[in-house]
Amino acid sequence: xxxxxxxxxxTVVVVLAVASDLRTRRIPxxxxxxxxxxxxxxxxxxxxxxxxxxxxxxxxxxxxTLPLVMLGGLGxxxxxxxxxxxxxxxxxxxxxxxxxxxxxxGAMALGLVVYRGVLGATLLHCWQLTSRLWxxxxxxxxxxxxxxxxxxxxxxxxIGAGAIAGWIL
Numbered sequence: 001x002x003x004x005x006x007x008x009x010x011t012v013v014v015v016l017a018v019a020s021d022l023r024t025r026r027i028p029x030x031x032x033x034x035x036x037x038x039x040x041x042x043x044x045x046x047x048x049x050x051x052x053x054x055x056x057x058x059x060x061x062x063x064x065t066l067p068l069v070m071l072g073g074l075g076x077x078x079x080x081x082x083x084x085x086x087x088x089x090x091x092x093x094x095x096x097x098x099x100x101x102x103x104x105x106g107a108m109a110l111g112l113v114v115y116r117g118v119l120g121a122t123l124l125h126c127w128q129l130t131s132r133l134w135x136x137x138x139x140x141x142x143x144x145x146x147x148x149x150x151x152x153x154x155x156x157x158x159i160g161a162g163a164i165a166g167w168i169l
Contacts, residue, residue, distance in 0.1 A: 072144025
């Protein structure tokens, strides 16, 4: 019974998040925070170990996404959605969800830069960022999602695909 409720709850959260991200390019706090609460409440109904696993899944997702949000490469709503997904999936289902999220998000981003005709400029920018690791030079401002002309995708779609894959697989 709890598994069926959890499946339904995760599906509702993901579908609403994807719809919101596609429509407004935002994932509302009321959705992500309530999703986190529902995930933890459902886990608590099955015992302390399940609750701890949900808290750990959420904490892992937060630890992985918070630096990306702080650097401006991931939206806050995307991070909070991943925390809620982590609470649903726990530490065992989260790796598959993150892998599928990264693959789907990467494919979406690649498709968008090709469609916009900025693949070369994007690859050059990636090279410049990577070369900072071994070539010391004066820091130049990093481009973020807030940079005018930045290529941004509705990452909630990728997170949704990852969440469903992590739940099923």
